[in-house]
Amino acid sequence: MSARRVRPFYFGPPSRRIFACYHEPLPGVARDLGVVLCYPMGDEYLLSHRTFRRLATQLSQNGFAVLKFDYYGCGDSAGDPEESNVATCIEDIAAAASELQRRHGCRKIGFVGLRLGATLCYVASASVQRDVYALILWEPVVQGGPYLDDLEASYAKRVRDLQLTPGVNEGNYFGYPVSQRMQTDLRQLDLRNFRAKPAENVLILTYDDETPPTRGLVSGLEREGVTCRCDRVVGSRFWVQDVNRVLVPKPTIDSILHWIFEIG
């Protein structure tokens, strides 16, 4: 059996331990680009775990150092979700990128984010994280408000379908507490309002590239001089399926790999 190339670990100060898995690149083909994977949140996080693991494995087998991590208050990381907001997530993304560069020594950094993870790594790239080489936004949440509205509506439907009776203060997002600050942050968030150049190269993967938010995002990026490509994804939205029936979207993973190879 080959030596294991996945290292789970915690990093960060004792008061703020972040869980991560480092996927070491295959020796001999190691490249100068490290990729940080940014998960979505809530049930979408659970449903995308297997896909992210596959993506991390394939990237590392092709020579890219990969770090996938859990935001503070989510997954295996310390803390509770109530302590999390957009600013803390941005901090975590920047810390994860530094940690990857420290471990691997790569000069260039890329991000792959799915859904809210794409939104957060976009914001991180456009604000605190400088010189991002590659940014892959997989079905990004362009506007936070409609995203929360959708979650609330789906939650209400589930409660109705299962005849659940939530208590007075049990308004929540599918069993995950979301802090008031996070809700406010997300309601104000619209990626089209960012005027900074988030990365040298951007790939947007979306199921519908004709929606006004996506078109607005693409034209905004092009105005900033970003080399931007928008590809339509085929297949199902695996992050809303039954967890025991989720299939890893191999064609999309292949698209990501091809694009990363293309940009070098």
Added chain:
Amino acid sequence: MREEAVCLGENGSLVGVVTLPPAKPKSDIAFVLLNAGLIHRVGPKRLYVRLARALASLGFIVLRFDLSGLGDSDYRRDDLPEEESVRRDVRQAMDFLNQEKDVKGFVLMGICAGSVISFILASEDPRVVGAGLIDPADFGASVLLGISASKETEASHYFRTVSSTPLTMKRILRFSSGRSNYSRAFASLWTRFRRLVRGDRSVTAAGEFVSTRIRSLTQRGTRLLLMYTERGDSLDFVRLVLGHERNIPGLGGLLSLRVIIGADHDFTLPSAQEELLAIVKEWSSHFFQTPETLAIGERGTTAILSSEKD
């Protein structure tokens, strides 16, 4: 409370997180949380993280890890059958805790598939002194004996759900508008009709399997906690094969049973999550002893056991 990321098993291929109490552990019995279906070690709604932290705050060591091929754990590269692979993974997790953390006894716990694995391993490995089973489906009857009562369970669940829903005009309109799941209704009716006409040997056999296994576990001194969500269909299985959950052997002795009212299988409501945590925390107090003293206690103390009766 501290959390450590660990690699365990052959070649360190299994990934997990050990949650340690803030001070010296108060027991040499540790809890091991097993994957709920394909969900990785954080559990549905991050419940395993919360369970591990709650138990660690009481003084226990807790390991939650991914079985081979799940979460971040590597796939096995041998030809071991799946059931054997799972057994080996869980045993290796227990060996790891024994060697690295000086743990002597184990409480296995899980939701759905995790509880089935806990039940099977508890009946096979004497190091297991307790098992916390949350919605344990058919307790592994279909995997181990090839007995499946899934259609009957599904039919029972359907009728229970339908009968517990008030008959409103909205429901009647919905049923007549073509938007109801007629195939499910028909399949449930057909299953029930067939069972009435032909009887059902698989239901009887599944009932015997569950009773026998539970009896032998409690006779060995293994403490069991059965937790059912009211909206899940595991409760329907036990009602189907044993008539009523009250008929589970050992109830009131080493076996405790709790039904979490208003909870669905995914623990969507925060109140259901809180209740689960409270039940497990309360039950865990039985394990503030070593496996040796626990065994002596079970043989000699009937007063404690009878006080558990619901």
